[in-house]
Structures are given as C-alpha cells and as structure tokens.
Amino acid sequence: MGAEAARTLWQRYGTRHEIVSRPLCATRKAGIVQMLTVVAAFPLRHHGTECDLTNCRIYQIHGSPETEAMRSNPFLDLWQFLTELTHAPYAEGVFAYGFVVLFFGLLAAAAVIARANWREDPSQRASVHLVTCVVRVLIGCMWFQACLSKLPLPASEGLRYWTEQMAQYAAFGLHRELVTSVYLPYLNIIGPIVFLAELSFAVSLILGFGVPFFGLLATLFSVHLWLGLYLQPGEWPWAYISLAVVHLQFIVSSAGRSLGLDALFHRHDVTGFARAFG
Numbered sequence: 001m002g003a004e005a006a007r008t009l010w011q012r013y014g015t016r017h018e019i020v021s022r023p024l025c026a027t028r029k030a031g032i033v034q035m036l037t038v039v040a041a042f043p044l045r046h047h048g049t050e051c052d053l054t055n056c057r058i059y060q061i062h063g064s065p066e067t068e069a070m071r072s073n074p075f076l077d078l079w080q081f082l083t084e085l086t087h088a089p090y091a092e093g094v095f096a097y098g099f100v101v102l103f104f105g106l107l108a109a110a111a112v113i114a115r116a117n118w119r120e121d122p123s124q125r126a127s128v129h130l131v132t133c134v135v136r137v138l139i140g141c142m143w144f145q146a147c148l149s150k151l152p153l154p155a156s157e158g159l160r161y162w163t164e165q166m167a168q169y170a171a172f173g174l175h176r177e178l179v180t181s182v183y184l185p186y187l188n189i190i191g192p193i194v195f196l197a198e199l200s201f202a203v204s205l206i207l208g209f210g211v212p213f214f215g216l217l218a219t220l221f222s223v224h225l226w227l228g229l230y231l232q233p234g235e236w237p238w239a240y241i242s243l244a245v246v247h248l249q250f251i252v253s254s255a256g257r258s259l260g261l262d263a264l265f266h267r268h269d270v271t272g273f274a275r276a277f278g
C-alpha cells in the first residue's frame with residue numbers, strides 16, 4: 001500500500017491518539033477472507049496537522065466473504081458464525097458441512113447427556129448445576145470458534161501473526177526468546193498441536209468430559225496467552241486472566257458433574273474414571 005493510499009485511509013477511518021483497526025475487504029479462494037487492516041498509532045503534533053505514516057503496519061485477519069465489519073451485534077455475529085462454518089478451510093465437497101455437523105453434533109450430545117442426568121439424578125436439577133452447565137457449554141463453544149482460526153493447517157496466517165506478536169510483546173524476555181527460537185521456527189509443528197488443544201477444550205467443556213484435566217490445560221493455555229500478549233497495546237490483559245479464572249472455577253467445582261458426561265460416569269462407576277479425572 002502506498003503512502004498516499006494509507007494517508008487517505010487514515011483520514012477516513014482514524015482519529016487522533018488512537019490505534020485504528022478497521023477492516024477494508026478482500027476475499028480468498030479457500031472461502032476465508034483476508035481482511036486488510038491498517039493499524040496505526042499516530043499522535044498528531046498539533047490539531048489539524050498531517051499524521052506520520054512511517055510506522056503504519058498492515059496485517060491480515062480471518063473473516064467470511066460476507067463480512068463487512070469486525071462486529072455488529074451478538075445475535076447477528078452468532079448467526080454469521082453458524083453460517084460461516086461451511087466456509088472454513090477443508091469444508092469443501094463432501095466435507096462442506098463437516099464443521100456444521102461436528103458443532104451441532106456436540107451440542108446435541110450435550111443436550112442428551114444433560115437430559116439423562118436430569119432424569120436419573122434429582123440433585124442435578126438444582127439451579128447451580130443448570131447455570132454451571134450453561135456457562136461450561138458457552139466457553140466450550142468459544143474454544144470451538146477459536147480452533148477454527150488455526151485453520152488451514154499446519155500454520156494459519158492468524159496463528160503466525162499472533163505468535164509474532166508474542167515474540168515482540170511477551171511480558172518477559174525469556175518468554176520472548178522462547179517464542180522467537182522455538183515457536184516461530186517450528187510453527188508448522190506447533191500449529192496442529194494448538195488446533196487439537198483448543199478442539200479438545202471445546203469437546204471437553206461442551207460434553208462435560210474430563211473437565212478437571214482439560215480445564216487445567218486450558219488454564220495453563222490462558223496464562224500463556226496472558227503473559228505472551230501482556231505488552232501488546234491492543235490487548236486487554238484482564239481478558240486472559242478472566243478466562244483462566246473461569247477454567248479454575250470449572251476445576252474446583254468439577255463442572256463436568258453438572259449435567260455433564262463426568263456426572264454420568266461417576267454415577268455409573270466407570271472403572272478408574274473418578275481417579276483419573278476427579
């Protein structure tokens with residue numbers, strides 16, 4: 001992008017002393033959109049003076065072919081997420097509805113499991129179990145959406161961008177060195193691991209299976225994000241702390257025993273399950 005074009009975009013979308021992140025547009029053949037976003041922090045010397053575009057950075061994020069804004073409202077965004085499952089990488093041909101089937105299959109299984117618990121154990125009908133179950137499933141859906149951003153494998157552009165951000169903005173030098181020396185050179189190996197980790201968090205929380213174990217992994221993962229992006233100017237560190245705290249609460253409350261698969265396994269005395277997953 002030339003300086004004049006960037007200047008025009010800044011004048012159209014930017015304001016003083018702000019970091020600007022506005023999607024512009026563009027599509028990619030695989031069905032995932034590369035949305036060019038101009039990010040700039042240009043403090044003006046005086047009111048009305050022209051901004052300095054020397055440090056203008058352009059990066060790519062993922063969206064859908066129909067996306068015109070990063071967010072609109074929760075209901076429309078939910079609808080877009082559901083409809084965009086058919087546009088995800090690998091969702092082609094006979095697999096066009098693969099992610100749709102997986103997502104709604106998990107939700108249907110969670111409903112069946114919750115109903116079985118509700119019928120078999122009257123204590124499961126308490127409001128605390130119902131609320132815990134709903135929150136657990138919602139966080140599981142969040143992880144499902146997050147894992148899709150790691151596609152296509154082995155290393156999506158989104159994963160590469162945020163890993164590079166960690167290399168620059170991690171809270172501690174040792175962490176930055178680890179990301180620079182290990183994560184980035186071997187991102188093609190780490191990418192699938194991250195994808196499978198986030199998918200496992202989603203499956204565990206939606207079904208309520210092995211929640212103490214996978215909740216601990218998700219907590220450590222959230223702490224890693226907190227420290228890794230702590231100095232990133234566009235991130236709010238408390239967001240990752242909140243995520244870690246939620247998973248800690250899932251662990252100490254054994255959230256899978258609230259209308260989840262963990263409750264069924266414990267009640268039916270599945271051999272070794274209580275000892276393995278708590």
